[in-house]
Amino acid sequence: MNNRILVVEDDVAIANLIKMTLTMQNYDYEIASDGKTALQRVLSMQPAVIILDLGLPDMDGIDVIHKVRSWSQTPIIVVSARGEDTDKINALDAGADDYVTKPFSVDELLARIRVAFRRISSDRNLEKEQPVFENGDLRIDYLANTVFVRGQEIHLTPIEYKLLVVLSKHVGKVLTHNFLLKEVWEQVSQSDVPSLRVFMATLRKKIEVSPADPKYIQTHVRVGYRMLRY
Numbered sequence: 001m002n003n004r005i006l007v008v009e010d011d012v013a014i015a016n017l018i019k020m021t022l023t024m025q026n027y028d029y030e031i032a033s034d035g036k037t038a039l040q041r042v043l044s045m046q047p048a049v050i051i052l053d054l055g056l057p058d059m060d061g062i063d064v065i066h067k068v069r070s071w072s073q074t075p076i077i078v079v080s081a082r083g084e085d086t087d088k089i090n091a092l093d094a095g096a097d098d099y100v101t102k103p104f105s106v107d108e109l110l111a112r113i114r115v116a117f118r119r120i121s122s123d124r125n126l127e128k129e130q131p132v133f134e135n136g137d138l139r140i141d142y143l144a145n146t147v148f149v150r151g152q153e154i155h156l157t158p159i160e161y162k163l164l165v166v167l168s169k170h171v172g173k174v175l176t177h178n179f180l181l182k183e184v185w186e187q188v189s190q191s192d193v194p195s196l197r198v199f200m201a202t203l204r205k206k207i208e209v210s211p212a213d214p215k216y217i218q219t220h221v222r223v224g225y226r227m228l229r230y
């Protein structure tokens with residue numbers, strides 16, 4: 001796996017901060033300061049990870065995501081200055097994997113990059129469409145529809161099971177409420193978000209050692225949920 005990162009950022013100060021951070025961590029990187037250059041670089045440098053500012057001078061970052069996703073599954077971490085949840089949600093629904101909100105700390109950005117690289121290696125392992133998913137102490141047998149935590153079989157309701165399967169199939173990626181509602185209930189209505197929360201709470205009680213401090217399923221307030229890869 002290469003360690004090349006494409007940074008798409010038109011703000012020179014932020015681009016410099018990211019450059020310094022990546023240099024210290026020995027990542028290879030290139031900077032693109034507009035959307036058109038970014039799309040060319042994705043083709044020419046074949047980055048392992050893309051860090052993408054949403055507010056670009058020539059095009060909307062969301063359009064960059066749509067274009068990249070038409071041919072590539074490279075993880076995209078969105079950098080959003082707008083602080084608006086709808087921007088993050090639109091970016092995630094367009095196919096971004098994760099986001100950081102400006103101002104962000106260097107540690108936060110590096111943590112997100114590590115998660116993205118972990119997802120790439122887990123995708124490699126899933127290339128053969130494994131019938132069994134293993135993540136830390138969690139094991140899902142997709143063929144038998146059974147779930148084990150620390151070797152013990154866990155009994156889930158059909159909705160809890162579906163929810164867990166969707167999260168596991170996209171391990172490492174932040175999934176929006178809308179995405180989960182569509183996948184699990186096949187319909188989307190914001191009024192369903194509270195019931196999603198209820199099912200998530202009962203699922204966590206069954207799979208997490210400490211549901212208040214979840215290890216597997218992370219909450220992204222007002223945005224969605226993500227299963228972390230171990």
Ligand code: CA
Pocket residue numbers: 009010011053054055056
């Ligand atoms: Ca910008």
